[in-house]
Amino acid sequence: MVNSVIYATKKGSAEIYAKAFAQKKNYPIYEHKQVLSEDLIDAEKIYYFASVYAGSLLGIEELKKKVPKNSQLTILPVGLSSANDHEKLAEIREGIVKVFPQAKIIHLRGRLNKEQLKLPEKLIIKMISKSSRKKSEQEKLDIEKAIEQVDTTGSVDYLDLAELVNID
Template sequence: MTTIVIYATKKGSSEIYAREFANSRHYPILEQAQVTSKELITARNIYYFGSVYAGKVLGLEEWKKKIDDKKEMTIVSVGLSSKNDQEKLAEIQKGISEDFPEAATVHLRGRLVKEQMKLPEKLIVKMISMASKKKIEQEKFDIEKAIEQVVDVSCVDFIDLAELDRII
């Protein structure tokens, strides 16, 4: 095995992207928790799809301990921030660079469905939405607008499988 696709997700966006990417390129795919040391040893190239929570890519800190520096890594962060949210994307990139400075990175937009969230997540989303609604429209990040939409209509979905073409 020379290339492997791994994903870490809580709500499914990263898995959707990872499965489509792996299937279209005929790469094996595994959920992060299923990956064995044998698979890591035989992989030369790793594509890691991880959901973003609080500006961090899910599971990356754990992977730093498991993956040696000789692997070629592409880390695909999946979250609600858009390319317009440069400050938020810089925060995500900084977190990735701290653990994997040599990794190639791509950010894709995901989705968020209110029914999939647990009560603490719903409360956090509601608080973010309330704070965002106090801002003037031009000062809001796209992620804040998306969170407002989740609160108001219970779902946002920015998944665009055509964006996978940006991944080399």
């Protein structure tokens, strides 16, 4: 039996975490679109690092078709929400549990650079930021503060590879 790492990313944060983790553990690593069911047939544990977009995990439905039923699955959503964003994290967790009820879930924070965004994504950032600015600082979620920062400064970076130490 082997352990495997899979990642799904659009802007790179999940890939950075996944590659660092796979290298540290000496596990094979796959991009979610390239991994085949056959690649995972002997996997005892599978670690899935995936970007969060609008509260959903990138590639989770495709993963369901590829993961063997007997594998232990750890899902690592990577987004801008912090541990303080309880409702947002609960929404993400709920979406994961619908697909993988037995998965262990560990949230990680990523980064976002406005230059990487396409026009529709930039408009969404602008809208969320504008809405967030109407709230008091105490009312804002950490994700809203991060999006405001992306809108005003162009980027935010919460990547913390030291977090990988806590993953077994």
